[in-house]
Amino acid sequence: MKVNMMHGAGGEVMGELLQTLTKFRNNNAGGIGLEAMDDGAVIPFSGTNLVFTTDSHIVRPIFFPGGDIGRISVCGTINDLAMMGGKPIALSCGMIIEEGFEIDDLAKIVASMDDALGEAGANLVTGDTKVMEKGALDGIVINTSGIGIAKNIVRDNGLVPGDVIIVSGTLGDHGIAIMAHREGFDLGEQIKSDVAPLWGMMEKVLDAGTIHAMKDPTRGGFASAINEMAKKSGVCVRIQEEKLPIRKSVRSAAGMLGIDPLEVANEGKVVMGVPLSSVDSILSALHSHKYGKDAAVVGSVTKGAHVIMETAIGGERFIEPPMGDPVPRVC
Numbered sequence: 001m002k003v004n005m006m007h008g009a010g011g012e013v014m015g016e017l018l019q020t021l022t023k024f025r026n027n028n029a030g031g032i033g034l035e036a037m038d039d040g041a042v043i044p045f046s047g048t049n050l051v052f053t054t055d056s057h058i059v060r061p062i063f064f065p066g067g068d069i070g071r072i073s074v075c076g077t078i079n080d081l082a083m084m085g086g087k088p089i090a091l092s093c094g095m096i097i098e099e100g101f102e103i104d105d106l107a108k109i110v111a112s113m114d115d116a117l118g119e120a121g122a123n124l125v126t127g128d129t130k131v132m133e134k135g136a137l138d139g140i141v142i143n144t145s146g147i148g149i150a151k152n153i154v155r156d157n158g159l160v161p162g163d164v165i166i167v168s169g170t171l172g173d174h175g176i177a178i179m180a181h182r183e184g185f186d187l188g189e190q191i192k193s194d195v196a197p198l199w200g201m202m203e204k205v206l207d208a209g210t211i212h213a214m215k216d217p218t219r220g221g222f223a224s225a226i227n228e229m230a231k232k233s234g235v236c237v238r239i240q241e242e243k244l245p246i247r248k249s250v251r252s253a254a255g256m257l258g259i260d261p262l263e264v265a266n267e268g269k270v271v272m273g274v275p276l277s278s279v280d281s282i283l284s285a286l287h288s289h290k291y292g293k294d295a296a297v298v299g300s301v302t303k304g305a306h307v308i309m310e311t312a313i314g315g316e317r318f319i320e321p322p323m324g325d326p327v328p329r330v331c
């Protein structure tokens, strides 16, 4: 069997490939390791929790409405650190560049990375560059790794019955922005990617109350993230369809494209489960930040299994874990 595009699409099919790629006997440095398949690893060191994560970026187009490959490559790593409760400290960057790539474009990518780093209070401290022959690669690939420090670790598997599910804002913006741009849609209002570094917001939110579990709904979108959280926690999640924040423009573009906005990547959002006693304080911390102003309660956690959507017309259906993100090369 050979690798196909679905193996990189962040859903059930990618999960099958990961069964091969995660077969390391040496996979844990004393805290949370590869076996947990969380947003990052944790290495206890000298009384602190070091958080460590890595992410490669192949998004096309390289410059898209609301961002570019530089911003996404910094935000991807900062957000995975933040999802573990980690304050981002230092990032590395490996760039693989195709012969013929415009140096002006590289300068724009670097400036955009630097802006995102500045916003999150992190630094890019080490890097590597390789150039491949024309045709060997489609433009540029950027890998970033990052280390952070967490006062309190937050996992993606800590949901308990009684928790309330909160999303930090509108769902589907990034994936639908990429797809609408590729298809040349003109919907009046341009759909922009939500790509953003979330540490500033998460720092406030972590101080505001208790979070039992959280995850950023990137490839595979909300549907993938909430299913992973429910399955790992051994609980049932019930979502109320009419409470899901989805922009009108995103909903209509998604409809035209035949794509479920719940299955596409977000690059500046968080899904979290919080105890009832922390809902108000966490929501107000989210609402006070520019990246959380559309935050909403969308459901709750009960005993059982699966993710169930209570539909707007009074029915119920499963939100299935998607086979993969319907938008290829989305991040």
Ligand code: MG
Pocket (backbone or CB within 6 Å): 039, 079, 080, 083, 215, 216, 218
């Ligand atoms: Mg993540």
